[in-house]
Amino acid sequence: ILIFNIMSGIKVLFSGAPEGDLKSLYKKVETINKKAGPFDVLFCVGAFIGDGPESDEPDADAVSYIVGSSPIPVPTYFIGGYGKGSNLLLEALPVSESKIKYLGRSGVKVINGLTVAFLDGTYDERSYSSKSTSDVDMSLTSCRHYTSSDVQHLKSELQTLEGEVDVLLTCEWPKAVTQGVPEGLLPQDLPIPSPGSEIVAEIVTLSRPRYHLTCSTVGGANLHFVRPPFTHRDLGAGIRSTRFISLASLAHPTKQKAMHALNLSPCNDMDPSVLSSPPEGATPSPFEVAAKRPMPEPEPMPTPNWRFEMPEPKRFRREAPKAIEAPVDIPFDPTSCVIIRNAPWSASAEDVTAFFQGVANVVSVSRPMRPDGKLQSWIRVQFSDSAAAVAALSKDKTEMMGRSIGVELGRAGTRPPREEGEGGRWNPLPSADNRPHDGCWFCLASSAADTDLVMSVGEDTYLAFDKGAVSPSHTLIVPVEHQASTATCTPGCFAETEKYLSALRTFYRSKNLEVVGFERNISLRRGNGNHCHVNTVALTPAAAKLTREKFTEALEDKGFHIGGVIPSGLSPLETQAKLYELVGDGEYFLVILATGERLVSVLPFGTRFPLGLGREVLASLAGTPERAVWKNSASVNHFGNDATTWAEELRTSFEPFDPMH
Secondary structure, eight states: OEEOOOOSSEEEEEEOOOTTOHHHHHHHHHHHHHHHOOOSEEEEOSOOSOSSOTTSOOOHHHHHHHTTOSOOSSOEEEOOOOSTTHHHHHHHGGGOOOSEEEOOSEEEEEETTEEEEEEOSBOOHHHHTSOOOTTSOTTTSOOSBOOHHHHHHHHHHHHTOSSOOSEEEESSOBTTTTTTOOGGGSOTTOOSSOOOBHHHHHHHHHHOOSEEEEOOOBTTBOOOEEOOOEEEOOSSSOOEEEEEEEOOOTTSOOSSOOEEEEEEOOGGGSOHHHHTSOOTTOEEOHHHHSOOOOOOOSSOOSSOSSGGGSOOOGGGOOOOOOOBOOOTTSOOOGGGEEEEETOOTTOOHHHHHHHTTTTOOEEEEEBOBOTTSOBOSOEEEEESSHHHHHHHGGGTTEEETTEEEEEEEOOOTTSOOOOTTOOOSOOOGGGOOOSOOTTOSSOTTSTTOOGGGEEEEOSSEEEEEOTTOSSTTOEEEEESSOOOOTTTSOHHHHHHHHHHHHHHHHHHHTTTOEEEEEEEEOOOSSTTOOOOOEEEEEEOHHHHHTHHHHHHHHHHHTTOOOOEEEOSSOOHHHHHHHHHHHHTTSEEEEEEOTTSOEEEEEEOTTOOOOTTHHHHHHHHHHTOGGGOSHHHHHTSOBTTBOHHHHHHHHHHHHGGGOTTO
């Protein structure tokens, strides 16, 4: 069973212990990869190799994957390097062309940009006190039980690490990890008190990972457990949070979940203020409040064991950030501005001017403080004219002072943008909360999202079948992140929306149909606000010609009118700029014609717009007026199939036209 948590970033798949059944493992991975991939990397935790003595001959199936003769759909890294024939298998891996790699007994590695710490094996008192393994190749030695030298090696690497740990992989639970968890959130079969390793608990406290993944039989039970996040104390750069996930064994199928998917951005590329924000429902670290029992150590360490006892690394020692005030003698011109996202904390106005030197002429730089006294993560830059602002977009997705940044048009209307932390109705680009919102139907990382209806996923947008479709061709183009509208989404998001629209037109024209659609941007007063979604439907050419007339009539009947037309044939950047010129920072209703033209109705502030208008017109044009009401459509048969089956069929037929493949 797979848990989805899909966001923009590095697509990572985690698996519980396959215990030597690599054929079943990769069969499942291949299915998941086709449905929700492609994934960049697979990490396996728990026993990777089948049960048996390390010195035995390995099973033929395992050998075929290790030497690369059997297909491996996703590059694989594993711990749990022990079991039947593991000595020969691990010896063969370094010279094999297989995509399978053993991480080693312990250490820290950077894989696909992610910093991964790992400790293989489980605690055994005799093995822990055994002869040091420091004189052997750590990547070739099987590790059923770690030694004190393995732990010392990992501690040393963590203490000298220059960045943050994205993922920690172990084969054991940490001791006391369930402390502080409400009883109703604990697995039913969990023994009380729950077992675990004090050494792993120490490693968690030292490494402070964003995610800790393990697969361990706890008290004889094959359990899946996702603990509420817990926070580590502030060491000078803000608190850090860890999410503990224990996967069930893949080799013993049950209803317990054995696979987990994430889309991760490396910690070292993230805004420090995001890393230091405690997740909802977080508890204090159970290891910092639990009583510690003395643990065996080979000898006193010459350096401190605990990161909170260490002097802070130089990277955390910085002066308090200061705001950048815009020159008072330069009038504010929103059409000539860009926003630098994830800007370096120490960046000055001079640094920003130098960054754009040779590209565009900077006339003003500003970076305000938030109402809570913290510095904004973005910088507004004003140029000599709008053409210069467009030219500055060439610096998007580059590095500034060693940090990956984004550059976007500063579409903030005729007034400065609302600052982070303030109230207010409008939420423009610079302060938009694009993080996934649990409960939002359209955020892919939300538990409310129906991922079975997703047809295609890009970097910034995805395409899905509408659960309450008015016709068999009814799809939605949706930003992956929580963005309110196409007028204010990122340029990359808008460009991908255009790609999907173009691909849908090509796909349905091969069937002698034309694609039309609409977008409704209403600032919802409840929940997490509007999450942009563009509705599209394929119509007969005759019906498509009536689209302009029918939408115009429906709008005028409700007291609204078409206030502007955006012609077809423009670039995505030009189209989005034209849209923003028409709607500013207000609400709007937009119609997309088969020709590519857009009809825009600006909605006066305070008016009540009929939310079902768009669906009513599309259902009428499609010849299915009975499906105009979403609740009625979502609860009835989808043209001979359930919604999931129909989405799968549509996904398959659309695949040759998918612009993201």
